[in-house]
Amino acid sequence: MEAFYIEGGHKLKGSIYPQGAKNEALEVICATLLTSDVVRISNVPDILDVNNLIKLLKDVGVKVNQISRHEYEFQADDINLDFLESEEFVHKCAQLRGSVLMIGPLLGRFGMAAVAKPGGDKIGRRRLDTHFLGFKNLGARFVHDEKRDIYLLEGHHLHGKYMLLDEASVTGTANIIMAAVMAEGTTTIYNAACEPYIQQLCHLLNAMGANISGIASNLLTIVGVGQLHGASHIILPDMIEVGSFIGMAAMVGDGVRIENCSVRNLGLIPDAFRRLGVKVQEQGDSLYIPPQKHYQIESFLDGTIMTLSDAPWPGLTPDLLSVLLVVATQARGSVLIHQKMFESRLFFVDKLIDMRAQIILCDPHRAVVVGHDHQIRLRAGRMTSPDIRAGIALLIAAMSAEGTSRIENIAQIDRGYEDIEKRLNSLGAKISRVDD
DSSP states (O other), X not given: OEEEEEETTOOEEEEEOOOBXXXXXXXXXXXXXXXXXXXXXESOXXXXXXXXXXXXXXXXXXXXXXXXXTEEEEEOSSOOGGGGGXXXXXXXXXXXXXXXXXXXXXXXXXXXXXXXXXXXXXXXXXXXXXXXXXXXXXXXXXXXXXXXXXXXEEOTTOBOOEEEOSSOOHHHHHHHHHHHTTSBSEEEEESOOOSHHHHXXXXXXXXXXXXXXXXXXXXXXXXXXXXXXXXXXXOOBOHHHHHHHHHHHHXXXXXXXXXXXXXXGOTTHHHHHHHTTOOOEEETTEEEEOOOSOOBOOOOTTSOOEEEEOOSTTSOOGGXXXXXXXXXXXXXXXXXXXXXSOTTTTTTHHHHHHTTOEEEEEETTXXXXXXXXXXXXXXXXXXXXXXXXXXXXXXXXXXHSBSEEEEEOTHHHHTTOTTHHHHHHTTTOOEEEEEO
């Protein structure tokens, strides 16, 4: 099993480019199943989750032409529908969370789909009810095969319908959109997720011939069309990676510039770090984080303790609360981190407490961080990455710690971050990958 050894205390300096967005890549790659024509996608991140999804598409018959490391052509003109109900397909889906995004396009184009409970991060329940309720509204029928623990869906005559989603689920919204683009009539989705990656999916589908309006709002209108055609698409920079780099620059930076990060699509991310006292300067479409000896956590106007909490877009993404929490350990002041959406995502703070961080875990959703103001350095430790985002947060903590740390199960980090140790080492970090 691979692990990272991190020699702490080395400053980062220079420029770094964010990879393509993981979550957008999973959505738009699955959208290529909706047409028999070629779809070209650029800025595809070379990470484990995306690569595994591409392999899964190949298994079902999609022709994949890799033009360069980050550019692909997909053509789904000869899909093996029998394979979709095989034990092999079900097993592979169970290992990959992104496989759930295949249901919508398969149902929309072929009228059938089969999927296992998908894998992914161990961060609490991530239910699929929103997906299935949306498919049911469109006229699909589904049964749970308890013996194989898979869901079988059939919907050869989908019809558009008004629906109010029970939650603004990102993958649920994406799946329903892809199922509805070729349904008969008009589909209206209210309380739809509307973050930039959903917007990008809609733009791609419209370029393929779909008729979607209301993009960037939580009220989408989809007029069904007979078929879709090929198109080209460029994936946005990964906002979560941009936020991770801001956190690294705050903790151990000596002047770090994050290039070409699509600032207008970052939402509240830069401001969340500014509320912790981190200086984030916008320079065109890039961000510069200057060196700071101290950063002071803000308080609310009435003097009460600052709270950072996640919320559906345009609120703060839950994927960055782990990074924000680590950054707060060396700030001046205290902050309450409120993780509302996943009940197991804060459990990694035990490792930070072992590293001398002052954190009170109030319950599975809330933690109070009392910043050290660099008066007490974190100490190195041996850790295991429980999920992608906690993994990168632990890596940031180890980079700032005194001594050499070891992080195991780094396949979790590889799922979301491309060549992370090489890119950080080029800025001055000391991270080595071992396989023992």
